[in-house]
Amino acid sequence: MKSMQQWILVFSLFLLSIPSAGGEELKIDGRVASRSLYSTADGPVSKDVLFQFVDLDLDVENMGPFDTALTLDATLLWDISEVKERRFGETQSFQQLRQLYLQQAFTQKWTVSAGRRIIFQAGNAWVDGLDVQLKLNSTMMVGAYGGLRPDPNSYQPTTTYQTVGSYSSYKRDGLNVELGYNLILRDGLDRQFLYGRTHYRLAPGLYVNVYSVVDTLDEIEPVTLLSTLDYTPTKAVNLSINYTRYSIEAYRNQAIYRNVVRLNQALLLGDEIIDLVYNRVRLSGSYRFWRRYYHYQTIEYKRRSQDRRQSWAYTIGLRNSDLFSTGTRFDLRTTIRNNFQSDSWLIAGDLEKDIFLELTLNGHVTVFDGRTIDRFTERGRTFDEAQRIYLMGGSLFWRPSRAHHLSLTYDGVYETDLIDQRNDAALFIHTGLFRYAYHF
Numbered sequence: 001m002k003s004m005q006q007w008i009l010v011f012s013l014f015l016l017s018i019p020s021a022g023g024e025e026l027k028i029d030g031r032v033a034s035r036s037l038y039s040t041a042d043g044p045v046s047k048d049v050l051f052q053f054v055d056l057d058l059d060v061e062n063m064g065p066f067d068t069a070l071t072l073d074a075t076l077l078w079d080i081s082e083v084k085e086r087r088f089g090e091t092q093s094f095q096q097l098r099q100l101y102l103q104q105a106f107t108q109k110w111t112v113s114a115g116r117r118i119i120f121q122a123g124n125a126w127v128d129g130l131d132v133q134l135k136l137n138s139t140m141m142v143g144a145y146g147g148l149r150p151d152p153n154s155y156q157p158t159t160t161y162q163t164v165g166s167y168s169s170y171k172r173d174g175l176n177v178e179l180g181y182n183l184i185l186r187d188g189l190d191r192q193f194l195y196g197r198t199h200y201r202l203a204p205g206l207y208v209n210v211y212s213v214v215d216t217l218d219e220i221e222p223v224t225l226l227s228t229l230d231y232t233p234t235k236a237v238n239l240s241i242n243y244t245r246y247s248i249e250a251y252r253n254q255a256i257y258r259n260v261v262r263l264n265q266a267l268l269l270g271d272e273i274i275d276l277v278y279n280r281v282r283l284s285g286s287y288r289f290w291r292r293y294y295h296y297q298t299i300e301y302k303r304r305s306q307d308r309r310q311s312w313a314y315t316i317g318l319r320n321s322d323l324f325s326t327g328t329r330f331d332l333r334t335t336i337r338n339n340f341q342s343d344s345w346l347i348a349g350d351l352e353k354d355i356f357l358e359l360t361l362n363g364h365v366t367v368f369d370g371r372t373i374d375r376f377t378e379r380g381r382t383f384d385e386a387q388r389i390y391l392m393g394g395s396l397f398w399r400p401s402r403a404h405h406l407s408l409t410y411d412g413v414y415e416t417d418l419i420d421q422r423n424d425a426a427l428f429i430h431t432g433l434f435r436y437a438y439h440f
Contacts, residue, residue: 008070008100008115024067030058033437042428050080058440066104071117073099096155101131109135119145121167122180123195123213126150128157139172149184161186167195174201192216193223205232223247236289242282277305292321296333304340313337328353344370358399366391390414405437 035053053075060070075096101115113131118124121143129147136142149161167180180195194214201207206229213224225245232238279302286296298315317333331350337343348366355361371386393411400406413429 008102024062026063027061028058028440029060030056030072031437031439032056032058033435036434037431038433039429039431041430048081052078052080055437069103071099071101071103073097073118098155111135116150117145119143119165119167119180119182121169121178122165122182123193125163125165125180125182125195126152127163129163140168140170142166142168161190176200189217206230221247236287238284238286240284242280242284244280244282245277247277279303292323294319294321307340309340311337311339313339326353342370342372344368360397362395362397364391364393388416390416403439405435405439407433407435409433409435 033053033055035051035055037049037051037053039049041047056072056074056076058070058072061067063070075098077096097116099116099118101113101117103111103113105111111133113133114129116126116128117131118126119131122145125145126149127145127147128150129145131143131145133141133143144164144166146164147162148157148159149163150156151158151160162185163182164185165180165182167178170177176197176199178195178197182191182193182195183189184191192215194212194216196210196212198210199207209226209228209230211224211226212222215221215223222245224247225243227244228240228242230238230240280300281302282298282300284296284298286294288294296315296317296319298313300313300315302311302313303309313335314337315333315335317331319329319331321329323330329350329352332348334345334347336345346366346368348364350362350364352360352362366389368389368391369387370389391411391413393409395407395409398406409432411431411433413427413431415427415429
């Protein structure tokens with residue numbers, strides 16, 4: 001962490017040493033969690049991987065004479081083994097500081113935040129700087145922010161990017177609307193986005209949700225649109241339709257996009273991506289019968305602009321919240337997918353049971369079968385590949401008290417290469433995860 005984050009932490013410790021002027025009791029909410037992950041593999045790749053994570057999620061209120069608030073959201077990562085093999089990619093030990101800011105309410109309407117903050121009302125805009133909020137009334141608020149944008153790869157403060165923006169929020173009678181504007185500078189105007197989110201209850205049991213991001217740098221272009229119409233006519237039936245449109249930023253610099261875009265996309269597109277847009281429609285339905293059984297189905301259609309290819313997927317499943325009145329929860333599902341350049345299917349099952357009031361046991365198994373398909377080029381014979389993958393594992397969750405949460409998880413992944421021009425050996429990966437969390 002650099003000087004600003006260090007200053008905030010030091011100043012927060014100073015405020016904690018001063019009692020509240022109004023006699024308000026100090027409030028601390030959140031959690032501190034430790035995760036230890038170990039993974040090893042049998043087969044051509046026999047390397048041991050060991051990671052240690054510490055998650056910090058804290059909200060502190062009524063600090064010092066002015067009842068200042070503190071928010072901290074961070075993950076500390078240590079790559080102890082430093083193997084950097086393909087299971088987890090290139091990794092390093094670094095601090096993922098997502099949020100660290102002080103918040104001060106000057107009146108019942110004005111609030112100022114200083115530090116690193118994610119502005120959810122502006123489409124998750126990220127800023128090292130100031131955020132000012134004005135509460136107009138009980139239903140509406142507006143805000144503005146400005147400062148530096150952190151490096152999204154290293155999480156470090158940087159002066160390369162600057163960001164400013166504004167936002168507003170309105171909540172009333174089943175209607176929730178958020179609007180935001182985010183401008184990013186880098187040696188001049190770099191990107192600017194308009195953000196909007198709407199959640200509205202049209203009628204009892206009928207809801208509509210719309211999330212949109214529009215790029216307005218060169219021309220008005222919707223880069224993200226997520227819309228859902230959800231209807232629950234009775235307690236036993238739920239129906240929904242979802243339309244999604246999302247695009248990937250055009251990487252016109254060959255040196256940049258070669259490190260971002262997948263190999264098959266680069267081979268098809270050459271050195272420039274002009275228009276990479278995905279459109280998806282998803283229909284879902286679920287039906288509850290015999291009180292605890294749920295049957296659900298989903299069908300999905302997707303189309304991408306780069307090569308006008310289409311894909312579809314179909315999922316059918318059954319779950320039960322109390323199997324044979326034993327307290328066991330189960331979920332059995334299968335998915336058939338005809339993707340852009342692959343065909344696949346999977347069958348998955350989950351079982352979970354509360355052994356005691358605070359002890360829960362979970363087990364899961366998945367079988368995946370997939371084959372790449374490239375029918376329209378000569379590369380098909382070179383890159384065609386078929387795999388069958390078996391995933392199995394289990395978890396033990398223990399909550400001895402409200403504050404203490406422990407879990408132990410094992411996951412096994414057995415990869416069998418049915419057809420592979422480069423490697424036809426099987427690989428068995430074993431991964432164990434121990435987690436302890438303390439909740440305030």
